[in-house]
Amino acid sequence: MTILRTDGIMMRFGGVVAVSNLQIKIEEHEIVALIGPNGAGKTTAFNMITGIYTPTEGNVLYTDEHGREVKITGKKPSDIAKLGIARTFQNIRLFKELSVYENVMIAKHLHLKADFFSAALHLPHYKAEQVKAEVEVEKLLKSVNLWELREEKAFSLPYGQQRHLEIVRALATNPRLLLLDEPAAGMNPKETEELTAFIRKIREQYQLTIFMIEHHMELVMDISDRIYVLDFGETIASGTPQAIQDNERVISAYLGVEEDA
Amino acid sequence: MLKVEELVVAYGGIEALKGISLEVPAGKIITLIGANGAGKSTLLRTIIGLVKPKSGRITYNDKDLTGLNSQKIVTTGITLVPEGRRVFSNLTVWENLKIGAYMRKDEAEIAKDVAWIYSMFPRLEERSWQLAGTLSGGEQQMLAVGRALMSRPRLIMMDEPSLGLAPLVIKDIFRIIQEINAKGMTILLIEQNANMALKIADWAYVLETGRITLEGTGSDLLANPEVRDAYLGKKKS
Amino acid sequence: MAKKRNLILTVILLAGLFGLAWYINFETDSYLRRIVNLCMVYAIIGLSMNLTNGFTGQFSLGQAGFMAIGAYAVGIFTVPVSLRPSVFYAAPMHPAIADIHMPLWLALIVGGLCAALVAFLIGAPVLRLRGDYLAVATLGFSEIIRIVITNAQTITNGALGIKDIPPLNDVRYIFAFTAAVFIFITALINTSYGRAFKAIREDEIAAEAMGIDLFKHKSLAFMLSAFFAGIGGGLYAALLGTVDPKNFLFTLTYNFLLIIVLGGMGSITGSMIGSILVTAGLEFLRIFDEPLELFGVAIPLFRPGFRMVIFSVLLMALVLFWRRGIMGTREFTWDKTIAFCKNPFGIFGRKGVDKA
Amino acid sequence: GGEKKDAAKSDVIKVGVFLPLTGDNAAGGELELRGIKLANKMHPEVLGKKVELVVADNKSDKAEAASVAARLIEKDKVKVIIGTYGSSLAMAAGNIVKENKVPAIGTSCTNPQVTANNDYYFRACFIDPFQGTVMANYAFKNGAKKVAIIQEVSNDYAVGLAKFFKEAFVKLTGSPDSIIEVANYQTGDKDFSAILTNIKAKNPDVIFAPGNFTESALLIKQARQLGLTVPFLGGDTWETQEFIDVGGKDVEGASLSTAFDREKASTAEAKKFLDAYVKEYKGEPSALTALAYDAYLIAIDGIKRAGTATDSVKIRDAIAQTKDLEAVTGKTTLDKNGDAIKAAVIKTVKDGKFKYTDFVDVK
Amino acid sequence: MEFFEAFVNMSGGSFAQHMVNGISLGSLYAMIAIGYTMVYGILLMINFAHGDIVMMACYFTFFGISVFHIPWYLTFILVIITTALLGVVIERAAYRPLRDAPKNSVLISAIGASFLLENLANYLFSGRPLRFPNIEVLSQNLSLGSVQIQAISLFIPVVTIVCLMILLHIVNNTKIGMSMRAVSKDYEIARVMGINIDNVISITFAIGSALAAIGAIMWGIRYPGITPMLGVMPGLKCFIAAVIGGVGNIKGAVLGGFILGLGEIIIVAFFPQLSGYRDAFAFIVLIVILFYKPTGLLGEKTTEKV
Numbered sequence A: 001m002t003i004l005r006t007d008g009i010m011m012r013f014g015g016v017v018a019v020s021n022l023q024i025k026i027e028e029h030e031i032v033a034l035i036g037p038n039g040a041g042k043t044t045a046f047n048m049i050t051g052i053y054t055p056t057e058g059n060v061l062y063t064d065e066h067g068r069e070v071k072i073t074g075k076k077p078s079d080i081a082k083l084g085i086a087r088t089f090q091n092i093r094l095f096k097e098l099s100v101y102e103n104v105m106i107a108k109h110l111h112l113k114a115d116f117f118s119a120a121l122h123l124p125h126y127k128a129e130q131v132k133a134e135v136e137v138e139k140l141l142k143s144v145n146l147w148e149l150r151e152e153k154a155f156s157l158p159y160g161q162q163r164h165l166e167i168v169r170a171l172a173t174n175p176r177l178l179l180l181d182e183p184a185a186g187m188n189p190k191e192t193e194e195l196t197a198f199i200r201k202i203r204e205q206y207q208l209t210i211f212m213i214e215h216h217m218e219l220v221m222d223i224s225d226r227i228y229v230l231d232f233g234e235t236i237a238s239g240t241p242q243a244i245q246d247n248e249r250v251i252s253a254y255l256g257v258e259e260d261a
Numbered sequence B: 001m002l003k004v005e006e007l008v009v010a011y012g013g014i015e016a017l018k019g020i021s022l023e024v025p026a027g028k029i030i031t032l033i034g035a036n037g038a039g040k041s042t043l044l045r046t047i048i049g050l051v052k053p054k055s056g057r058i059t060y061n062d063k064d065l066t067g068l069n070s071q072k073i074v075t076t077g078i079t080l081v082p083e084g085r086r087v088f089s090n091l092t093v094w095e096n097l098k099i100g101a102y103m104r105k106d107e108a109e110i111a112k113d114v115a116w117i118y119s120m121f122p123r124l125e126e127r128s129w130q131l132a133g134t135l136s137g138g139e140q141q142m143l144a145v146g147r148a149l150m151s152r153p154r155l156i157m158m159d160e161p162s163l164g165l166a167p168l169v170i171k172d173i174f175r176i177i178q179e180i181n182a183k184g185m186t187i188l189l190i191e192q193n194a195n196m197a198l199k200i201a202d203w204a205y206v207l208e209t210g211r212i213t214l215e216g217t218g219s220d221l222l223a224n225p226e227v228r229d230a231y232l233g234k235k236k237s
Numbered sequence C: 001m002a003k004k005r006n007l008i009l010t011v012i013l014l015a016g017l018f019g020l021a022w023y024i025n026f027e028t029d030s031y032l033r034r035i036v037n038l039c040m041v042y043a044i045i046g047l048s049m050n051l052t053n054g055f056t057g058q059f060s061l062g063q064a065g066f067m068a069i070g071a072y073a074v075g076i077f078t079v080p081v082s083l084r085p086s087v088f089y090a091a092p093m094h095p096a097i098a099d100i101h102m103p104l105w106l107a108l109i110v111g112g113l114c115a116a117l118v119a120f121l122i123g124a125p126v127l128r129l130r131g132d133y134l135a136v137a138t139l140g141f142s143e144i145i146r147i148v149i150t151n152a153q154t155i156t157n158g159a160l161g162i163k164d165i166p167p168l169n170d171v172r173y174i175f176a177f178t179a180a181v182f183i184f185i186t187a188l189i190n191t192s193y194g195r196a197f198k199a200i201r202e203d204e205i206a207a208e209a210m211g212i213d214l215f216k217h218k219s220l221a222f223m224l225s226a227f228f229a230g231i232g233g234g235l236y237a238a239l240l241g242t243v244d245p246k247n248f249l250f251t252l253t254y255n256f257l258l259i260i261v262l263g264g265m266g267s268i269t270g271s272m273i274g275s276i277l278v279t280a281g282l283e284f285l286r287i288f289d290e291p292l293e294l295f296g297v298a299i300p301l302f303r304p305g306f307r308m309v310i311f312s313v314l315l316m317a318l319v320l321f322w323r324r325g326i327m328g329t330r331e332f333t334w335d336k337t338i339a340f341c342k343n344p345f346g347i348f349g350r351k352g353v354d355k356a
Numbered sequence D: 001g002g003e004k005k006d007a008a009k010s011d012v013i014k015v016g017v018f019l020p021l022t023g024d025n026a027a028g029g030e031l032e033l034r035g036i037k038l039a040n041k042m043h044p045e046v047l048g049k050k051v052e053l054v055v056a057d058n059k060s061d062k063a064e065a066a067s068v069a070a071r072l073i074e075k076d077k078v079k080v081i082i083g084t085y086g087s088s089l090a091m092a093a094g095n096i097v098k099e100n101k102v103p104a105i106g107t108s109c110t111n112p113q114v115t116a117n118n119d120y121y122f123r124a125c126f127i128d129p130f131q132g133t134v135m136a137n138y139a140f141k142n143g144a145k146k147v148a149i150i151q152e153v154s155n156d157y158a159v160g161l162a163k164f165f166k167e168a169f170v171k172l173t174g175s176p177d178s179i180i181e182v183a184n185y186q187t188g189d190k191d192f193s194a195i196l197t198n199i200k201a202k203n204p205d206v207i208f209a210p211g212n213f214t215e216s217a218l219l220i221k222q223a224r225q226l227g228l229t230v231p232f233l234g235g236d237t238w239e240t241q242e243f244i245d246v247g248g249k250d251v252e253g254a255s256l257s258t259a260f261d262r263e264k265a266s267t268a269e270a271k272k273f274l275d276a277y278v279k280e281y282k283g284e285p286s287a288l289t290a291l292a293y294d295a296y297l298i299a300i301d302g303i304k305r306a307g308t309a310t311d312s313v314k315i316r317d318a319i320a321q322t323k324d325l326e327a328v329t330g331k332t333t334l335d336k337n338g339d340a341i342k343a344a345v346i347k348t349v350k351d352g353k354f355k356y357t358d359f360v361d362v363k
Numbered sequence E: 001m002e003f004f005e006a007f008v009n010m011s012g013g014s015f016a017q018h019m020v021n022g023i024s025l026g027s028l029y030a031m032i033a034i035g036y037t038m039v040y041g042i043l044l045m046i047n048f049a050h051g052d053i054v055m056m057a058c059y060f061t062f063f064g065i066s067v068f069h070i071p072w073y074l075t076f077i078l079v080i081i082t083t084a085l086l087g088v089v090i091e092r093a094a095y096r097p098l099r100d101a102p103k104n105s106v107l108i109s110a111i112g113a114s115f116l117l118e119n120l121a122n123y124l125f126s127g128r129p130l131r132f133p134n135i136e137v138l139s140q141n142l143s144l145g146s147v148q149i150q151a152i153s154l155f156i157p158v159v160t161i162v163c164l165m166i167l168l169h170i171v172n173n174t175k176i177g178m179s180m181r182a183v184s185k186d187y188e189i190a191r192v193m194g195i196n197i198d199n200v201i202s203i204t205f206a207i208g209s210a211l212a213a214i215g216a217i218m219w220g221i222r223y224p225g226i227t228p229m230l231g232v233m234p235g236l237k238c239f240i241a242a243v244i245g246g247v248g249n250i251k252g253a254v255l256g257g258f259i260l261g262l263g264e265i266i267i268v269a270f271f272p273q274l275s276g277y278r279d280a281f282a283f284i285v286l287i288v289i290l291f292y293k294p295t296g297l298l299g300e301k302t303t304e305k306v
């Protein structure tokens, strides 16, 4: 089943066309990578999907948990998150001054049913919801070894752990589709390998579909089911890792000639 | 020429650098590798005067730089390509380059250097009049490198220039690093991409949580099993 | 276990404070009562301002306007009907409201609700703005409210103001309101909603991507803030017994700004401490306005106006040298207090993970 | 020094003075403080004890005014209070004096609400309705048929005067159209060119413009610049040197009503006051100074007749009975509201001075 | 309807007079608004004390001419210099120590600085108004047909436009201008480029305050009463003018100034019964414009890059 489909979306900033006529289709439970040179428009595509930018043209269509296809173009980012799309950011955007624990608990807010009044009065139905959320958050934090550090402020974590925390925070929204923008940026090869394993694990554990931007080719080739390649805002290729690796256009625009170490 | 002795730097109460000594001889490429949060950026920020050290000494050609402010330090011919690019987003690409040459007065030479940088990064020339803030990450990184070069530094310190760049561009950047090194510039390079960095380095240091744990020539470290295990990953070589 | 202990301690503290309020009310002079009352009213308004500015990170300067709404609700509805003709001597009160009379507590709530309603209406245009823009727009709104009040002669008595508001100087009454507001805001901040507010303060884009509806939550914080500011303004009016538009110049908001900055933006207990220090401090500084004679020589520095000079210097010194205020974003908690009592020097050591 | 005060408790009588010495109304407060100090100098004793002034600044702010009044009563234990300039400030203190049963005597707070429903507030000045009516009569008497009003809408005093002027003038002319325009401005406004351009087009005979003297002086200046030559009328707030300083020759011919003038100074007290004033401060005293002086006189007269300086309720009762007191602004009697019944003087600016032009007695 | 009536009833002379009034007020607002925008453009902070700098400049002029009897043209020059220095001092004392602080601290410090200047003026010069020195040449009245105009009102727009031109040139085409813009974005890296950011910021403040002084002199001649609170309302309105035009944008400040000045006059001219709401007008315009253009009319439209 297709979970996400973009129907010719285009984004223009002033004179610059950052993305044009982008056609993407993601099947449920796939891991799809989006690669391409810097400035190709990858992050912009993510921003259009998550509602941070509204496409100048075209539509983004998402199939919700009931199997209905809904148009999410023009919806607020928060509503899109509620539909089950979560993301991380290219430049980490944690709630810096808040604790690790709070960072993740915040992500649980979107499913809260109690209104502010019953929350402030700590009425039982609010409390029940919170206890459930606390249990889930504990589990998530333990899975990335951040439970011990839960009282630390987010900014004081080392970079790698911040990346992990951001992913866990996204997971806490109970997404069906997870968008990762350069999760391995700034990681050395060893950490990148660990991350690969982690992404695989969460996909299985939470039955996720993953759509990911990445420049680390080992990671991309290793993990993706399919790859889209963007250049100058347009799709220049798509297919399996093997096909992409051998694609002439991709090599000349992005990968470069493989030289051995 | 650049010498760091027993440098200790603390943020609040926490020491990010716990007594580091290293040397950057003229004309060489020196690389510093290490995990996230090891203190690499802190070292560069301290050298350039953005952070004041708690103790230790930094000298450059025997001039004591410890505790001077950045503005003084850069006049000695040191420059920095900062982590996360930090181009002036409200200035055009061209103005960013011009401001790189802020301390220079030789207009004719500046124009030549701009042309040189454009020839290295044709992408920037296309975008000459675009505000730098609207460039993509990779374009901004090119600009940050270009801007640093405009001051005609003798020592250029680069903080993860390959961060978030496409493989093709990374190769370009590394090629350029070697190119400018060949022109006589000294380079202090911080990289996550240890593989490539060690390949071009004359000498390399490994930094772990505020301390230097290993040093050696680039090829030595590349061959070192500990390093390979910790920073290079299993596959590929 | 610890939770239960904390609850008991809190109840004891509140009871103790209420006893103190009782004592102040009956055993001390009206000057002290007034100062104490003013402290508490300022605390309510400081708390309300902290909700938007400190917790939600929306720098709003509209507190004076919301206070004005609450104050006028009290002014309009609590003045005895028989006295109204002499109050509205220039132009009679509008017949629609001329006979509506309410007890104080009801008028306070009506005032709070009106302020919240106005906050809801203006929230739509202004809450989209960030930082300085929001500050100026809200400041502008508080001025508009004041100008409207000035011109709405038959409802507000315009510049003539309203007097003969039944005076309130009962420390217990105001204490009860202050305690209620304090407890409500504390409880709210420690819920999921409170975390959502803080998330907005930290990073709006990330908060939105985490499913927090920005407008809804900002608007909620803004309305609650206006509601409490309205209540505070109403108590303020009852305390003074008279209101007029000049009371609510935008500079009034600066007092509360000072309170929350001094106490620490984003700290509830900080706001309480701030309001006491500012109100009592301003009273104390009054000695600078009185001529001072040292050894028979009059010191020429001490004359009216000197106090405010010192006050502004203190305000600046505060932000310059102590910018996070007394509490920062921390709170006074029983856990920390007890830990402190057990080991008074522990705070100097490195803070570990102290929760079990 | 506080210790000294306590030691000498028995042989001094403390009188509280609360005035705006800083803030918007500082200028008025300053002038009134002069009057009170002067009066204290002239009449330093009552009941054989020395009268000591306890001066407090209410910062032109209501919350402050209330605190300061409470402080005077509780900390300084004064049994009678004098003040203040600014009706809203007086009203803020109104509840305090009522609650503590300490009488207060307003200097120049002219809003009727100050004394209404408050047995403990009195005043030495006349009230806005009276003043507005006086000016309407004066305008009518001098042949005005069409009047434009420009009021400082955020100022209770100006709004009160304007309202009673309008009523009286309409009654006198019998035509509601005789008021051709009522324009508003806010305290602190500096530019009046638009209002004045409109009014100029309507050709009034005279403009009544009650308000603060700073704004009013600027208003008249701008009127002259726009070629508007009709006379301006205003209220007692104009009677300050600053009005003439700022307005310069443009305010020549502006008329106002006030409580006091040298030429109409009929009482012996007035002569004493004038001499003392010239000696102390030079120049011509303002009516505010005279009223403040009178407020002090009313206070000590009350204490004298009450025969006690400690029982504030008795003092209040005595003050309420004030009748034909020899004061600077004429023989003073307080009516049942506690307001002084007083004649008004009309003055006009001439050669940079306020000159007596007319006298309006109470009917 | 009322508007229509007022319009029909208005004679040509009145209309022209209103326009003259509006342009003169508008250019005054514009002049002071430019100063706000300058400082905002570089430090990204509202210099709340700007209005009070205007007030201080008025007192300086008073002391120069009325107390020390210095010829007015010399006084003007001295006042511009002194005020520029005052601006620099304020920056050093109140803003420089907060270079690395969160924006809110700076905003609060600015409010504190404004408060301090007002209280200081109140304490030193008392709350009683002083008369701004009368300079006959500039304050005399001229008649153009039925339109009355004060000599200074002819100069105000000219001076404002000239200042605008000079400023635009400095900011866009000079090295110091470029460094100002660089400092406004990232002063840490600006330092690494060898820019002395303290100097750049001082220069910015000096220019902004000098403009405030020029504005103050023109303001004083036009509205010659000086009080410690003099700067508050103009300060607020001119700031609003700057925001309407797009804070940080110099042309925007001028545009905003004219919109406010003319708008206020037009409100009173055509809707006399709304004259009491005149001050609210500025705020209403502000909110309406921000609603449609959150960064002001000429402010750069930014989509935050994520």
Ligand SMILES: Nc1ncnc2c1ncn2[C@@H]1O[C@H](COP(=O)(O)OP(=O)(O)OP(=O)(O)O)[C@@H](O)[C@H]1O
Pocket (backbone or CB within 6 Å): A155, A156, A157, A158, A159, A160, A186, B011, B012, B016, B034, B035, B036, B037, B038, B039, B040, B041, B042, B043, B083
């Ligand atoms: N401004 C700061 N305040 C407090 N702590 C800081 C600050 N900057 C860095 N640190 C801490 O200092 C340590 C070293 O940080 P630094 O940025 O130098 O690491 P790095 O080696 O450059 O890592 P990366 O590969 O992530 O860039 C980290 O633990 C970090 O959390």
Ligand SMILES: Nc1ncnc2c1ncn2[C@@H]1O[C@H](COP(=O)(O)OP(=O)(O)OP(=O)(O)O)[C@@H](O)[C@H]1O
Pocket (backbone or CB within 6 Å): A013, A016, A017, A018, A036, A037, A038, A039, A040, A041, A042, A043, A044, A045, A090, B133, B134, B135, B136, B137, B138, B139, B164, E303, E304, E305, E306
């Ligand atoms: N808010 C914006 N305003 C103007 N231009 C923008 C904006 N956001 C992106 N762009 C432009 O759109 C193009 C695509 O940018 P985008 O960030 O999507 O690239 P990317 O593929 O993610 O690159 P990178 O791998 O370097 O992050 C770039 O040329 C960039 O300059």
Ligand SMILES: [Mg+2]
Pocket (backbone or CB within 6 Å): A042, A043, A044, A090, B137
């Ligand atoms: Mg990107």
Ligand SMILES: [Mg+2]
Pocket (backbone or CB within 6 Å): B040, B041, B042, B083, B159
């Ligand atoms: Mg780093």
